[in-house]
Amino acid sequence: MRLPGDIDLTTSVSVWRRNLTEYSHTWMTNVLPNFFDPVLYLLGMGLGLGMFVGRGVGGLTYIEFIAPGLMAASAMQGASFESTYNVFVKMNFAKLYDAYLATPAQIQDIAFGELLWAVSRGLIYGCAFFAVLCGFTLFGHRVIVSPWAVLLPVAMAMTATMFALIGLTFTASIRNINYYGFYYTLWLTPLFLFSGIFFPLDNPQMAGGHAETIAWFTPLFHCVRLMRGLAQGPLDWTHGLSALWVLAVIAVLAWVVPRRMRKRMVH
């Protein structure tokens, strides 16, 4: 089956399945550890720091406040790791894409297969964390309270797709694996800290009242807002705008990534 952009879906699924085969051997060491990341933040910050945030945020306890945003971060991290280090190694060290390209596979099929895999991994982490949050809810925390929460996996897939595409764009642009130091420390970590996961950004004292305006131009902010809206409500037009923001970035990068990768691989 041929998708727009001359992507052969069967080939992409074969790339995806190859990754599944690899992870079926190594899931214990490769997949399991990252799952604990958001859980540890939830417990450490939520319970620990939460003790000092006595009045909570907007009627929620602190742990209830940070939980939805951590779900977005979880999807972001899963998709990012896959589209950065793993793709870089396959492309540059293992020369695996050269081998794929010698078969009927074309670069756009490979890129789409890797994208599907990165999104799958983002979804695995996001949904596992979602399950943990449902557990918290059962024990009386008001974490997942809106019926719109059934759409959370869709928001996770959007988050993972956007960050996988951002990661692939970066990966197709660098020649040295050490540049990921910048990507993680100066890009993903600030997003994690300043996208409204741990504190509300609409405080008039924060950045002269412009914190939210600044964050509006960064990607994770919209994912956090979507997750929080779907999990805890109430939904309004700002959530619709955030969804559009994410979809627009996805559309632009879906055009950029195959071109960048072709420029990088085919000469």
Add this chain to the structure above:
Amino acid sequence: MDVAIKATGLRKSYGDFVAVDGVDFEIPKGVCFGFLGPNGAGKTTTMRMIYRASPVGGGSLVILGEEAAGGRNDRKIKQKIGVVPQEDNLDQELSVRENLEVFARFYGLDRKQAKARAVELLDFVRLSERADSKVLELSGGMKRRVLIARGLVGAPELVVLDEPTTGLDPQARINLWDRMRDLKRKEATLVLTTHYMDEAEQLCDSLVIMDKGKIVAKGRPRDLIREHVSSHVVEIDMATSARNGSDGVEKATSELARLAKRHEQHQDRLLLYVDNGEEVVTRAAQLLPDAETLLRRSTLEDVFLRITGRGLEE
């Protein structure tokens, strides 16, 4: 005669560097066709254009009836080609069997067909008992055999082998040659590059010699030797004669040179290209009793030296 590949004025440059400089060749179906030349001659670039890793830089390249220039037929062409690359790019994270199965899927085989194909090909390259080994655990020769098996998963009409035996020990090379002869018997068209002249003589029905991006000779190995050099070479090491001060080394040299079609002298080593080997050897023994004399068949290496004026591996 059916044509597998036809190149007309084929070119490729990288910036100012011209890697392939307007070459013409025609490869009939069912033969083993060689591209010979030193490193940097343009062989690998030509191969990359054939197996569609590189866009055609200029000219025309028709592969199994499809024009490769422009890239529109890449999927169609690649479906019919198998590639055995120069460098080991096997999937280190997977087992030998999984490597073949994953690649079979790229050619459109379903799960069951892919499994069957992997079994069949592992048998063909004599690696059935290593099917579940990790690639990392294999020797260099075994990896090369897996690469050959992987190149065949799509049941290709044309197999491109880029330096298939470079870096292997003699036993592994001979083993691989046997596999390639098996392939020839299956009537696949083989295209291979090598800088081993003995390999080319052993395997190729026909070949071209490339140098600096151009084709400098083409033909059957034996014909090339007959055309460009002579059937035999007499090598005479005159170091001892010169040391013993044997009279008339120079005179002897010039007399022997007259008996040969062509000669070359490198310090104390005299190379005589001859068709009447026995006669020249006998005469050399009379003229230079102290010298060591060797009579051997001419090789493609002599052809290459003659044409380019230098050795292959320098």
